[in-house]
Every structure is written in C-alpha cells, then in structure tokens.
Amino acid sequence: MSRYAAFMLCLSFGLVFQFSHGTEVTVMDKDDKLCLYADLMVNFSVSYEAVGGKNSTANFELPNQVTTNGSVCKTTRSVLKLNFGAGHSWTVAFTKKGSVYEADNITFSYNLSDSNYFNNSLSNETVSVTGKPQITNVGMDTCYSCKSKDLIQADSVNMTLWNVLMQAFVISGNKSENITSCSADQPSTTPPPTTHATSTTTAAPPPTTTPTPTLPTPTTGQYSVKPEVNRTACLLAKFGLRIGFKQGEKYEEMNIEPSVTNASGSCGVNSSELVLTSNKTTIVFTFASDTKIFHLHALNFTTNSGEVFSEANTSLGLWEAAVGSSYMCNKEQNYTITSLLTIYTFNLQVQPFEVKKDAFSTAEECQADAESFLVPIAVGVALLVLIVIVLLAYFIGRKRNMATGYESF
Numbered sequence: 001m002s003r004y005a006a007f008m009l010c011l012s013f014g015l016v017f018q019f020s021h022g023t024e025v026t027v028m029d030k031d032d033k034l035c036l037y038a039d040l041m042v043n044f045s046v047s048y049e050a051v052g053g054k055n056s057t058a059n060f061e062l063p064n065q066v067t068t069n070g071s072v073c074k075t076t077r078s079v080l081k082l083n084f085g086a087g088h089s090w091t092v093a094f095t096k097k098g099s100v101y102e103a104d105n106i107t108f109s110y111n112l113s114d115s116n117y118f119n120n121s122l123s124n125e126t127v128s129v130t131g132k133p134q135i136t137n138v139g140m141d142t143c144y145s146c147k148s149k150d151l152i153q154a155d156s157v158n159m160t161l162w163n164v165l166m167q168a169f170v171i172s173g174n175k176s177e178n179i180t181s182c183s184a185d186q187p188s189t190t191p192p193p194t195t196h197a198t199s200t201t202t203a204a205p206p207p208t209t210t211p212t213p214t215l216p217t218p219t220t221g222q223y224s225v226k227p228e229v230n231r232t233a234c235l236l237a238k239f240g241l242r243i244g245f246k247q248g249e250k251y252e253e254m255n256i257e258p259s260v261t262n263a264s265g266s267c268g269v270n271s272s273e274l275v276l277t278s279n280k281t282t283i284v285f286t287f288a289s290d291t292k293i294f295h296l297h298a299l300n301f302t303t304n305s306g307e308v309f310s311e312a313n314t315s316l317g318l319w320e321a322a323v324g325s326s327y328m329c330n331k332e333q334n335y336t337i338t339s340l341l342t343i344y345t346f347n348l349q350v351q352p353f354e355v356k357k358d359a360f361s362t363a364e365e366c367q368a369d370a371e372s373f374l375v376p377i378a379v380g381v382a383l384l385v386l387i388v389i390v391l392l393a394y395f396i397g398r399k400r401n402m403a404t405g406y407e408s409f
C-alpha cells in the first residue's frame with residue numbers, strides 16, 4: 001500500500017558549475033556519489049497582476065547560479081530542485097518504471113515580491129504551478145537529451161526548455177555516455193512502412209505492439225527455495241507469469257507452466273535468488289535487501305525455444321516491501337524489463353527474505369490492488385448510507401401515521 005521511502009534518501013547540497021551558457025548541476029547521494037545530473041536552459045514567461053489592475057509579463061532565464069538544496073535521490077523516485085534568486089525554485093520529479101524512467105511533473109515556484117523579476121506586482125505571495133513535461137521512456141543508465149525547444153504551459157507560466165541533458169538514477173556514480181534523445185530531436189519521423197495505414201500516431205514510443213494471439217491467463221504457480229533438504233523454505237513466491245519477448249522482428253508471448261517448472265535458488269542476507277527452470281526457459285529473479293527493504297533487483301530470462309534468446313536487467317527497483325513482510329499484487333501487472341522483454345504477473349506474492357514456518361508474512365499490497373479495494377468500500381458505504389436513509393424515512397413516516405392516527409380517533 002504505502003510506498004517505502006527513506007531508502008537511499010540523500011542529502012544534497014548546492015554544487016554549481018558554470019559551463020557553457022546552460023545551468024549545470026550535480027546532486028550527490030549520501031555516499032557522495034553522483035546520483036542526479038542536469039545541464040539545461042530554461043526561459044520563463046510569467047503573467048502576473050501589477051499594481052493598477054494591469055497584467056504584466058515577466059520574461060527571464062534560469063540563472064547559472066542555482067543551488068540544489070531540496071533535491072532527493074531514492075531508488076525509484078528522485079527530485080531535482082533548483083533554487084535561485086529570492087526564493088524561486090524549479091523542481092522536476094523523476095520516477096523509475098522498470099527499465100525506464102520519466103519526469104512526472106515540473107513545478108515552478110516564484111516569489112512575486114521579488115521586484116527584480118516582478119516589477120510592481122500587486123501580490124507579494126509565492127505561487128506554485130505544475131506542468132507535465134514530455135520526458136518519458138528514458139532508458140535506465142542513459143542521459144535524456146533534448147536540444148529542441150519544449151514549451152511547458154502551466155497556468156500563467158510558460159516554460160521553454162532547451163539544450164537539456166539530464167540523468168536521474170545515475171548508476172555507479174558516473175553520468176552515462178549513452179543518450180535517450182527526445183522525439184523532437186530525431187531526424188524525421190518517417191512513417192513505418194506497414195501495409196495497413198493507421199491513423200497519424202506521431203513519434204510513438206518504441207514499445208512492442210505486434211499483434212499476437214491472446215494467451216489464456218497463466219496458471220498461478222507456487223515456488224519455494226530451501227536452504228537445505230528437509231529445512232523450511234527461505235524464499236517463497238506465488239504468481240502466474242507470462243513473458244513477452246522480441247526476437248528480431250518477431251514478438252512472442254509465452255505462459256510459464258508451473259507443472260513443468262522447477263524452482264531452485266539461494267538465500268542470503270543481502271541477496272536471494274529464485275531460479276525457475278523448464279526445458280525451454282530459465283528465469284532468474286535476484287532480490288536485494290538493505291536489511292529494511294527488499295526489492296527485485298535483477299531478472300534474467302533465457303529461452304531456447306527456436307533460437308537462443310537471453311535478456312537481463314540488473315538494475316530494477318520492482319516489488320519493494322519491508323524485509324519480514326511479503327510483496328503482493330493480485331491485479332495483472334506488466335513490467336518492461338528491457339526494450340525486448342516484458343513480463344506480466346498475475347496473483348503475485350513474493351517473500352525473498354526472512355520466511356518463517358513455510359508461510360508468507362504480512363503482505364504489502366501494490367497500488368493497483370489498493371485502488372481496486374477502495375471501489376467496493378465506497379460502494380458499500382454508499383449502500384449503507386442509503387439503507388439508513390430509507391429506514392429513517394420509514395420510521396419517520398410511520399411515526400407520523402401513528403400520530404395522525406391517534407388524532408383522528
């Protein structure tokens with residue numbers, strides 16, 4: 001239900017470089033390793049009410065002198081906060097989603113009492129506006145690059161971003177040399193040479209959407225890993241699993257059949273492994289623990305049906321829960337592991353650490369389950385209220401009838 005924060009909360013401090021004419025900043029994590037990087041230019045155009053009832057527009061640029069106080073690096077969520085001038089700040093929130101990350105929103109707070117920017121402002125308040133940037137599907141361990149202008153409109157503010165180079169969730173303390181370019185920078189959006197001309201979907205992200213026969217829901221398998229024979233389990237997993245993978249131009253899906261799948265693996269203090277083997281496939285799930293929180297850290301899928309296909313991602317941040325509890329997600333979920341590999345889970349429950357008496361401990365449910373849980377509750381409450389109203393109406397009506405009844409006698 002609740003997401004687990006405070007995992008790698010890092011205190012960041014203002015570190016400023018003046019480089020070319022963009023604003024370049026770096027944010028370090030608690031181990032003083034680079035975790036967020038940005039070099040970008042932003043123009044602001046803010047409309048505000050000036051003394052005398054007129055509206056004015058302030059145009060200014062993001063200065064080179066900024067501090068990064070308030071920036072945060074966590075495993076699946078990071079925030080880049082750039083503070084400048086007299087209490088202005090520009091904030092980008094990043095979220096990690098499997099093998100990609102994205103910027104969810106950009107929030108700009110501006111202090112209208114700063115007369116350097118807002119001459120004769122009627123209000124002296126600090127205003128915050130939020131806009132949605134077009135920064136999605138950025139591969140993990142790659143920099144997002146966009147030289148083109150990106151206009152973000154938010155209420156009375158226009159923000160123009162350009163010459164942007166940003167990386168969140170920096171791995172191993174070094175900015176990546178690999179780039180995910182924005183669609184606007186790509187040479188030309190040549191329409192795909194498909195035979196069936198579909199409607200104009202411009203600059204669509206690459207996900208694999210080749211039509212495939214729909215498979216039935218996979219059977220839910222129960223898997224366990226024991227440290228030694230005749231000992232109780234140290235890792236438990238329960239799920240129905242479907243794998244989607246792209247081999248050359250061909251996209252294929254397969255369900256993992258529990259009855260022909262063998263579970264093995266190992267349990268450690270910081271890392272546990274579940275290996276599912278059938279005669280066609282091998283899937284290795286590696287879980288990591290920092291003693292408080294665990295998560296699925298790596299997934300390696302290999303199949304020899306047809307040609308050999310092997311894809312792995314070793315920097316995942318999925319299925320996060322407290323050590324000593326289990327992670328549960330009953331609703332169907334899909335996770336993009338790499339650009340060629342997607343997994344679908346059904347009735348998922350995993351506990352890779354501290355399993356007691358061969359049974360799952362308290363489950364921490366995923367967001368999707370929590371949401372579907374709320375609907376029946378809301379409906380139930382509404383029904384209850386309705387019943388109470390009907391009953392009240394009935395009793396009031398009855399009382400009146402009785403009262404009038406006595407009078408008429």
Ligand SMILES: *[C@@H]1O[C@H](CO)[C@@H](O)[C@H](O)[C@H]1NC(C)=O
Nearest residue numbers: 012013014015067068069070
């Ligand atoms: C960041 O915030 C801390 C505490 O609020 C403050 O002491 C420090 O001066 C700030 N750093 C910069 C560069 O503004």
Ligand SMILES: *[C@@H]1O[C@H](CO)[C@@H](O)[C@H](O)[C@H]1NC(C)=O
Nearest residue numbers: 042043059060061149160162
């Ligand atoms: C940004 O603002 C500066 C100064 O206000 C201006 O010279 C420049 O042309 C602007 N750039 C864009 C892309 O709007």
Ligand SMILES: *[C@@H]1O[C@H](CO)[C@@H](O)[C@H](O)[C@H]1NC(C)=O
Nearest residue numbers: 045046047057153156157158
């Ligand atoms: C923002 O851009 C839109 C479209 O270009 C324009 O109509 C509007 O006046 C701009 N607002 C500000 C505050 O510059």
Ligand SMILES: *[C@@H]1O[C@H](CO)[C@@H](O)[C@H](O)[C@H]1NC(C)=O
Nearest residue numbers: 047048049053054055056156
């Ligand atoms: C000033 O802008 C506000 C919205 O930002 C609008 O409600 C108001 O009518 C405008 N006033 C004038 C005089 O244009």
Ligand SMILES: *[C@@H]1O[C@H](CO)[C@@H](O)[C@H](O)[C@H]1NC(C)=O
Nearest residue numbers: 086087088111113114115126
């Ligand atoms: C806003 O600007 C005014 C004037 O420059 C300053 O006194 C005030 O401290 C600023 N507010 C914040 C929150 O920084």
Ligand SMILES: *[C@@H]1O[C@H](CO)[C@@H](O)[C@H](O)[C@H]1NC(C)=O
Nearest residue numbers: 077093094095104105107130
């Ligand atoms: C921005 O996105 C972050 C992360 O998804 C979220 O926590 C925050 O509430 C969002 N802020 C706004 C104003 O929508």
Ligand SMILES: *[C@@H]1O[C@H](CO)[C@@H](O)[C@H](O)[C@H]1NC(C)=O
Nearest residue numbers: 112113121122123124125126
């Ligand atoms: C903001 O303006 C109001 C009245 O317009 C005033 O009472 C208040 O003291 C001002 N606040 C600041 C921080 O200047």
Ligand SMILES: *[C@@H]1O[C@H](CO)[C@@H](O)[C@H](O)[C@H]1NC(C)=O
Nearest residue numbers: 139141142175176177178179
């Ligand atoms: C860039 O990506 C390619 C393919 O994903 C990879 O082989 C290469 O090692 C990466 N280079 C760097 C410097 O990360």
Ligand SMILES: *[C@@H]1O[C@H](CO)[C@@H](O)[C@H](O)[C@H]1NC(C)=O
Nearest residue numbers: 226227228229230231232233
């Ligand atoms: C493990 O269990 C089997 C059958 O239950 C038994 O035959 C064997 O002796 C046990 N081994 C140990 C080391 O306890």
Ligand SMILES: *[C@@H]1O[C@H](CO)[C@@H](O)[C@H](O)[C@H]1NC(C)=O
Nearest residue numbers: 259260261278279280304305
């Ligand atoms: C895999 O196992 C299935 C059933 O267990 C069997 O029908 C099939 O022939 C096997 N394939 C290979 C390549 O061994």
Ligand SMILES: *[C@@H]1O[C@H](CO)[C@@H](O)[C@H](O)[C@H]1NC(C)=O
Nearest residue numbers: 300301302310311312313314
């Ligand atoms: C994934 O597993 C295959 C087969 O065991 C192996 O060859 C490959 O190196 C593994 N990939 C990673 C990244 O561990």
Ligand SMILES: *[C@@H]1O[C@H](CO)[C@@H](O)[C@H](O)[C@H]1NC(C)=O
Nearest residue numbers: 208332333334335342344368
């Ligand atoms: C993957 O899940 C999202 C929501 O979590 C859903 O909108 C999307 O349709 C799913 N994709 C597939 C191919 O099932």
